[in-house]
Amino acid sequence: MASQPFARLRSSHGGILYGGDYNPEQWPQSVWKEDMRLFKEAHINEVTLNVFSWALLQPSEDTYDFSMLDRIVDLCKENGLKIVMATGTGAMPPWLTKAHPDVNRVGYNGEHFRHSGRENFCATSPTFLTLAPRLAGKLAEHYVQRGDAGKPDSPIVAWHVSNEYSGFCWCDRCAAQFREWLKARYGTIEKLDEAWNANMWSHTYHSFDEIDTPSGLGDGMPTPNQYVTGHAVLGGYSLDYRRFYGQQVLHEYELEKAAIRRADPTALVTTNMMGTFNDYDYLDWRTDHAGAGTGVDFVSWDSYPGLGEDAAAIDLRHDLMRGVGTQKPWMLMEQAPSNQNWMPYCYVKRPGQMEELSWQAVAHGADAVQFFQMRQARSGCEKFHSGIISIDGTDQSRTFKECAALGGKLEKLSADILATVPQAGQVALIFDWNSWWGLQFSVGPTSALDYVHEMQRWYRELHRRNIAVDVVSATDDLSQYRAVIAPCLYMFTDAMTANLRSYVSGGGRLLLTPMSALADQNDELFVGQTPVPLRKEVGVWVEETDSLAPSTPVPLVFASHAPVTNTGTASQPNGNMLFNIVHADPRTQVLATYGSQFYKGTPALTFAASEKDESGRTDLAAGIGGIMYCATMPDEAGTRDVIDCLLAGRHVREVESDPLVEITRRTAADPSGHDLVFVINTAEGARTAVAPESGVDLLTGQRVSQGQELELASFGTVIISVQ
């Protein structure tokens, strides 16, 4: 089972890992001892080492020198710290980029980059694909030989490959390898032309040699950001380059992982992901359960909430990452102790906010809480980024004190927390990178469409009701979910169609939205009555799609039989942005209609049942399965009403709370254990919440009775051990 990695991390240390990126190589050795003292004071038990030290480890192509890292490892060992060891390949040494320019990327607009920043290697560079895994392998061999890795009680508990993989290369070699990849995928050029439907704007290819990359100099339509790809001329072309390049990056990761595993077959290997990150399909990085040992052994990710982001936006990313890890516990690899200097507004975390964000992560499945970085940098581009130890270098800063206080709490609560696992979701939200890319590459029907915002639209409403949500892939087993939401699930494969059909025919309740089920994996629209793959099951034909500016909402008029509970108290529900004009089949129930425009009175929300209950009922309240079709993007009130309909009769556990309080459960791993309910005030200012369960507040030791009013301090948390 994939939860084993965490079981091993736990048993090696017996607690929640608490620490993060530690870069002592940026400081004189005299400071290191003081670091150790302060770490102890802050209850830090882990450091992530060597994230960007390649140039120090390998001064030239034939010389490796791990002496400084050895000194750091020894010091950490002496101080009882566990280590997450990075391979250091996230940034390249200057000698490497000079001696082997093939490692350097070519940008979207054709720029030939030289030595620069980090995370900018070309993923098809033979030099990089040799030297990076070689370094990873040498490090692993070295630390296994030293006895620092490879045993159950070794200080090195996990390996961290590279750092935040990102971006693309558009060099000629990548283009050549792309052609080989296409040959393997399509076999003949005729098949490729057919897949891409290339007879458009004279794009018919007669030989694979004619194919370049869809860069900004080619078919990628211009965008101001050199790293970001724009719209596509041929969707299949741009999508295939995404898939191809993502696979090269994953291949690079796998080479480093294999090199580590050769030295230590038991090594746990991960790389830090970035949540709703567009570049690569993280679902391809999932742990391989079949035993090939590929992918990440556990998910780790870096959470950096932007100014003003609400708890739902943050939790969606946590839940997505948990979903990538097949709902197993995950590692919070990085968060900022306070401000993030690379954001437009470097807000400092408010008193209590860092702790609150940490509990949010734990509540959503994190079994480790780590930071970037341990000591604030004194120079370079990260000098204004917070560290646990601030520039004053003492234990006197607010940031240090808050980190130390949290460290103490985690230490105390470790056993209780680690005896629980993330709760199983009752509702699933389907996240699909191909659909995200397909929509992004499409020209129209509106430039206002943002795939992640569409996820948030639905997630936020479930979050407000404190419903447990799993974020899943469209081909995951859905049978356990009381409802499934597929926002803008644009691209379908046969396997996806079959999976959704079987969910619905087995009594599942599925919600589809505009831009769902429109295209195949080559971005070719399905021809026929939309949504073609599920036309029969969905019970509507989407004939046209109107797109209006945000200033032109269209009222949603709910039918009296629609199981909307908020009517009367809620504000007027409206649709926005996209308005599908649909025809409902006779058997389809119309739950809401449009209240204006020429399509006034036509269906805006429908339900087609896939079954009857024992007494022959097909209404929503009877709880029966089927497909709900929401033909527009509902506003907040509209989303609330649609979710009312979706969940009617499905017995989904909702917990009422102040909108700024979230209530999240972790379930006891062992039936004799205790569930934990996290009641979290996610904002500044005191609030109250009604205790949803009786038990003991682990943070205060006080008894809590169900129904009791809990006083939550600003960003305060109560963790009820249910008993």
Ligand code: GLA
């Ligand atoms: C990312 C990187 C870190 C550091 C932080 C700063 O997450 O992985 O190396 O640069 O950002 O917030």
Ligand code: ZN
């Ligand atoms: Zn390249």
